[in-house]
Amino acid sequence: MKAVIVKQPGGADQLIVADYPMPTPKNGEVVIKVKASAINRSDIIAREGKAGYLENPILGIEVAGEVVETTEEAKIKIGTRVMGLVNGGGYAEYVTMPANRIMIVPDHLSFEQAAAIPEVFLTAYQTLFWLGELKDDETVLIHAGASGVGTAAIQLAKKMTKAKIIATAGSTEKVNFCCSLGADICINYKEQAFEEEVLKATNGKGVDVILDFVGASYWEKNLKSMNTDGRWILIGILGGPVVEKVNLMNLLMKRIQLKATLLTPRSDEYKKQLTEEFEQKVVPLFISEQIKPIIDKVLPLEKIKEAHEYMEGNKNIGKIILSVK
Amino acid sequence: MKAVIVKQPGGADQLIVADYPMPTPKNGEVVIKVKASAINRSDIIAREGKAGYLENPILGIEVAGEVVETTEEAKIKIGTRVMGLVNGGGYAEYVTMPANRIMIVPDHLSFEQAAAIPEVFLTAYQTLFWLGELKDDETVLIHAGASGVGTAAIQLAKKMTKAKIIATAGSTEKVNFCCSLGADICINYKEQAFEEEVLKATNGKGVDVILDFVGASYWEKNLKSMNTDGRWILIGILGGPVVEKVNLMNLLMKRIQLKATLLTPRSDEYKKQLTEEFEQKVVPLFISEQIKPIIDKVLPLEKIKEAHEYMEGNKNIGKIILSVK
Numbered sequence: 227m228k229a230v231i232v233k234q235p236g237g238a239d240q241l242i243v244a245d246y247p248m249p250t251p252k253n254g255e256v257v258i259k260v261k262a263s264a265i266n267r268s269d270i271i272a273r274e275g276k277a278g279y280l281e282n283p284i285l286g287i288e289v290a291g292e293v294v295e296t297t298e299e300a301k302i303k304i305g306t307r308v309m310g311l312v313n314g315g316g317y318a319e320y321v322t323m324p325a326n327r328i329m330i331v332p333d334h335l336s337f338e339q340a341a342a343i344p345e346v347f348l349t350a351y352q353t354l355f356w357l358g359e360l361k362d363d364e365t366v367l368i369h370a371g372a373s374g375v376g377t378a379a380i381q382l383a384k385k386m387t388k389a390k391i392i393a394t395a396g397s398t399e400k401v402n403f404c405c406s407l408g409a410d411i412c413i414n415y416k417e418q419a420f421e422e423e424v425l426k427a428t429n430g431k432g433v434d435v436i437l438d439f440v441g442a443s444y445w446e447k448n449l450k451s452m453n454t455d456g457r458w459i460l461i462g463i464l465g466g467p468v469v470e471k472v473n474l475m476n477l478l479m480k481r482i483q484l485k486a487t488l489l490t491p492r493s494d495e496y497k498k499q500l501t502e503e504f505e506q507k508v509v510p511l512f513i514s515e516q517i518k519p520i521i522d523k524v525l526p527l528e529k530i531k532e533a534h535e536y537m538e539g540n541k542n543i544g545k546i547i548l549s550v551k
Numbered sequence: 552m553k554a555v556i557v558k559q560p561g562g563a564d565q566l567i568v569a570d571y572p573m574p575t576p577k578n579g580e581v582v583i584k585v586k587a588s589a590i591n592r593s594d595i596i597a598r599e600g601k602a603g604y605l606e607n608p609i610l611g612i613e614v615a616g617e618v619v620e621t622t623e624e625a626k627i628k629i630g631t632r633v634m635g636l637v638n639g640g641g642y643a644e645y646v647t648m649p650a651n652r653i654m655i656v657p658d659h660l661s662f663e664q665a666a667a668i669p670e671v672f673l674t675a676y677q678t679l680f681w682l683g684e685l686k687d688d689e690t691v692l693i694h695a696g697a698s699g700v701g702t703a704a705i706q707l708a709k710k711m712t713k714a715k716i717i718a719t720a721g722s723t724e725k726v727n728f729c730c731s732l733g734a735d736i737c738i739n740y741k742e743q744a745f746e747e748e749v750l751k752a753t754n755g756k757g758v759d760v761i762l763d764f765v766g767a768s769y770w771e772k773n774l775k776s777m778n779t780d781g782r783w784i785l786i787g788i789l790g791g792p793v794v795e796k797v798n799l800m801n802l803l804m805k806r807i808q809l810k811a812t813l814l815t816p817r818s819d820e821y822k823k824q825l826t827e828e829f830e831q832k833v834v835p836l837f838i839s840e841q842i843k844p845i846i847d848k849v850l851p852l853e854k855i856k857e858a859h860e861y862m863e864g865n866k867n868i869g870k871i872i873l874s875v876k
Contacts, residue, residue: 441799460799467800474766474785475792477811484809486802 228550229284229318230530235275238534243527246284248320255322256302257295261337262524263316264288265533265546266345266374267462268490273534286316287490289323290331290340291550300325307331309340311348311489311497317530319550324494327501332513342374342519342545343512349489350379351504353437353459355386357485362388364434367424367451368409369393369444372400372543375461377407377520379437382508384408385516389434392427394420396540403543407520421447432456440465449476460486520544526551553875554609554643555855560600563859568852571609573645580647581627582620586662587849588641589613590858590871591670591699592787593815598859611641612815614648615656615665616875625650632656634665636673636814636822642855644875649819652826657838667699667844667870668837674814675703676829678762678784680711682810687713689759692749692776693734694718694769697725697868700786702732702845704762707833709733710841714759717752719745721865728868732845746772757781765790774801785811845869851876 229246251257269285290309293302302308308328315321331340353375354360366383370376371393383391384407393409395401396416405412411427413420424433432453438444443465452458477484489497511517522542525533527550537546554571576582588611597610615634618627627633633653640646656665678700679685691708695701696718708716709732718734720726721741729737736752738745749758757778763769768790777783802809814822836842847867850858852875862871 460803463799463803467798469797469799470795472794472797473792474788474794474811477809478785478788478813481812481817483811484802486799486808487806488803492806 227319228527229315230286230527231283232273232285235273238273238531238538240273241285241530241534243530246318249315249318249322251295251297251300251322253297254299254325255297256293256300256308256325256328258289258291258308258321258323259294260289260291260316260319260321260550262290262341263318263527263548263550264341264345265537265548267537268488269317270534270538282314284315284318284321286318286321286548287311287314288341288344289316289321290337290343291321294320296325302328307337307340309344310501311344313494317527317548324498326498327494329501329505329509332509334515335512335519338524338547338549339519339521341547342521345489346374346378346545347382347508347519348500348504349375349461350382350437351508352489352500353461353487354379354383354435356500357459357487358435358437358457360387360389360435365390365392365428365453366435366437367392367394367420367433368437370439370464371395371404371409371412373439374520374542374545375437375439376404377544380404380407380409381517385511386507390427392424392433400543419447421450424451428453435459437461442466442469445469445472449482452480452482454480456480456482458482458484460484461488521547523547524549552644553852554640555611555852556608557598557610560598563598563856563863565598566610566855566859568855571643574640574643574647576620576622576625576647578622579624579650580622581618581625581633581650581653583614583616583633583646583648584619585614585641585644585646585875586616587614587666588643588852588873588875589666589670590862590873592862593813594642595859595863607639609640609643609646611643611646611873612636612639613666613669614641614646615662615668616646619645621650627653632662632665634669635826636669638819642852642873649823651823652819654826654830654834657834659840660837660844663849663872663874664844664846666872667846670814671699671703671870672707672833672844673825673829674700674786675707675762676833677814677825678786678812679704679707679760681825682784682812683760683762683782685712685714685760690715690717690753690778691760691762692717692719692745692758693762695764695789696720696729696734696737698764699845699867699870700762700764701729702869705729705732705734706842710836711832715752717749717758725868744772746775749776753778760784762786767791767794770794770797774807777805777807779805781805781807783807783809785809786813846872848872849874
């Protein structure tokens with residue numbers, strides 16, 4: 227089968243489409259004919275050789291497609307339209323997936339739309355609710371509001387809570403898009419000091435939850451933006467990893483909870499539990515079209531280099547999808 | 552009445568016993584004739600003028616004594632032997648306390664023993680279970696194991712979980728005392744590198760919960776001691792507040808949750824809820840004498856300067872109590 231592998235850890239030019247053996251399902255897994263896969267930042271980190279938490283040499287952590295082979299413990303029919311997280315191997319014609327984390331694709335969605343759901347909506351759900359514990363009378367600050375996780379988080383916070391939503395983004399087009407999805411206050415961080423806007427919007431109190439993809443370069447600004455008892459969810463370090471000076475007294479006085487998280491390296495059991503709760507609480511919102519996958523661009527599997535470079539340029543609004551024939 | 556106030560923010564010599572007006576209870580509060588109060592690190596910080604979260608000019612955040620005056624909403628009898636957290640004012644002959652956070656003193660305990668319970672056992676309970684979410688198959692690292700909170704936390708972890716308990720302390724006497732309370736592994740941090748001992752004791756995995764009173768000077772060592780998905784509860788900065796060069800990638804790769812907390816500045820409602828759960832789950836362990844308050848020394852109210860200096864010398868094992876006539 228066709229699959230994308232990395233020649234050597236490095237840039238997007240290290241990605242090649244190669245012939246690769248078909249995957250073999252373990253008991254409890256199914257084999258999926260991949261119709262669409264999607265690009266994630268963790269794929270880029272894996273490509274660069276900076277994180278070794280997946281054993282599969284084929285990149286790609288989410289797919290949508292059709293079940294073509296099943297196993298005894300995996301109670302699902304051949305031909306079912308499914309989507310979900312895979313343990314690597316998503317950039318390929320076929321991939322295995324544990325059956326207990328499969329989600330059924332809502333009828334009205336294409337495979338390309340479905341492939342835009344698992345990673346970013348599960349991450350948004352997990353960070354807003356499991357880790358962020360966002361409540362109705364609170365305010366959430368969503369950085370990178372036009373990113374995959376950002377667009378998912380704005381929609382989930384809007385439809386599932388009455389919380390006030392503040393989003394940041396880096397262009398007028400992105401800022402407008404965040405507001406169109408339901409963010410109450412949208413800040414262009416290139417033109418405004420977001421921490422000042424946050425304090426204005428919260429009567430000087432700050433926000434209760436931050437989804438932080440940025441890390442070091444926003445450290446002091448996020449600290450200023452945080453309310454007492456705030457939950458600061460660190461999910462990325464696009465702005466660098468090293469904070470020069472951290473004053474723990476500031477964390478103590480605000481009783482801040484800084485929760486660092488990644489979804490991909492978590493256990494199969496964790497992903498199963500998260501997926502099951504998501505199917506109950508979020509998938510119905512897709513079915514009733516209250517929320518929707520946000521796709522920036524669809525490229526064929528063969529254009530994988532272009533797809534990675536496009537994400538690295540930070541120009542996308544929503545997901546970059548790979549179509550797999 | 553007699554009460555301890557601070558002449559000017561500063562050292563222990565600023566503490567004086569003065570005449571002060573009797574406190575007036577608001578509805579829902581009672582007046583307590585204080586029989587014993589206790590010294591806490593937050594009293595020292597308040598004395599130094601470094602934290603202004605209590606309005607009461609009289610220091611002291613916990614007492615044991617007898618109810619001498621009640622109000623309509625406070626359904627408790629005159630003469631009841633009580634203990635609990637106060638919103639300042641504990642170093643005095645009389646103090647007010649919201650009735651919904653009063654705990655009844657177990658019959659076999661003296662007022663001096665009872666005054667050694669509220670702050671440290673409530674803090675230990677809150678940090679181990681509400682914030683630390685300690686589970687039976689996990690390991691907890693309790694720094695300052697011979698301190699007030701440390702001795703409380705070792706006992707609670709021992710009696711309420713099957714978790715492995717690792718404690719650190721700074722002298723042979725303190726280390727032995729930690730082990731006598733039930734810690735499985737006791738480390739003299741002046742003689743051993745605690746992070747190496749922790750890794751040895753956990754097959755290289757690290758601990759799941761840290762109670763950290765130390766802050767900056769232990770930062771890297773605590774980071775090394777932490778297991779994946781660990782909860783790092785920051786409750787003090789005895790080792791300084793400023794950490795140079797914090798690498799957020801280390802927090803991300805271990806998915807660490809750093810939770811900074813203080814009990815004193817929290818809301819009345821929070822203290823009520825914590826006290827109620829504590830009365831149900833922990834007070835019975837005092838009644839059945841499975842756990843006990845640990846007292847280092849009892850001094851009369853008039854020796855307040857000596858009491859503060861004694862705590863600042865870090866020599867105490869357990870609580871320093873003020874007896875109030």
